[in-house]
Amino acid sequence: MIHQRTLRNPIRARGIGLHSGRQVCLTLRPAPPNSGIVFRRVDLPSPVTIPARSDYVGKTLLSTSLTKNGVTVATVEHLLAALAGLGVDNAYVDVDAPEIPIMDGSAAPFVFLIQSAGVQIQKATKQMVRIRQTIRVKDGDKWACLEPYHGFKVDLTLDFDHPVFNTKSCSLSIDFADTSFSREVARARTFGFLRDVEQLRKQQLALGGSLKNSVVIDDQGVINEEGLRYPDEFVRHKILDAIGDLYLLGHGLQGAFSGYKSGHGLNIRLIHALLQQPQSWEIVPCTHSTVSPEVNLSLEEPLLQAC
Ligand SMILES: [Zn+2]
Secondary structure, eight states: OOEEEEESSOEEEEEEBTTTOOEEEEEEEEOOTTOOEEEEETTSSSOEEEESSGGGBOOOSSSOOEEETTEEEBOOHHHHHHHHHTTOOOEEEEESSSBOBOTTSSSHHHHHHHHHHOEEEEEEEOEEEEEOSOEEEEETTEEEEEEOOSSEEEEEEOOOSSHHHHHSOOEEEEETTTSOHHHHTTTOOOEEEHHHHHHHHHTTOSTTOOTTTSEEEOSSSBOOTTOOSSTTHHHHHHHHHHHHHHGGGSSEEEEEEEEESOOHHHHHHHHHHHHTOGGGEEEEEOOGGGSOHHHHSOTTSOSSOOO
């Protein structure tokens, strides 16, 4: 059996909020066994806690937001992906603003933070959500699906009508029995089209967005001077988003996720559809054979190569 994990020490970081453009202070703290991941808005007169669970999902436009009693924490998915990818079950996430800082638009800075804080093994057994029956949701030609699988696998396909997507691979399947989140997924940045930026800013969205935290595409191609971190960075980022959203099940997943042109909205609808059908899933103790090598790693091994 594998045991639950939390952070060994608290750790703090500062960054820009993607939507507000303001400075946000983020602190990750250890939490007791069976707490799950819990967000806390510490800037309010009385702090509000919001568990990282799908029943608290609010808006899913551009990012995934959690909302409780009118209080929001937005852009939770990249941090959740890092926590899921490194097998951290329990942590308090304190923020002094309504969003998690965007950092460089990927999960790599959060992986680095978790690695720097250290990981503490806890007494309780780690639990997983095991998929027992296939669940599928659709929106026009877009769809997302969860199927029974012995380990954890993500299969995703993008389809944008733009030359940059015709020349790069837009379809990718990653089986986490063979490889690691840190290596294959963590460094993939969020992306967007230059033509959409003005529209978003009129809606007071993406005010903190820049070439430092997103891959931006104009009519010709990628405008970031440094280019892409992976040839297929776009689809890898969508996989990162899906892993973060799926962690709102409250546990790691034993199953296979596939998506076609899927995003936050469909990912969350898929979780709701699954939870509404109790015969389709069960909570099981986590064994070595069903999690990625990363979650089995010796805690002393470096989890992220230098970026
Ligand atoms: Zn994202």
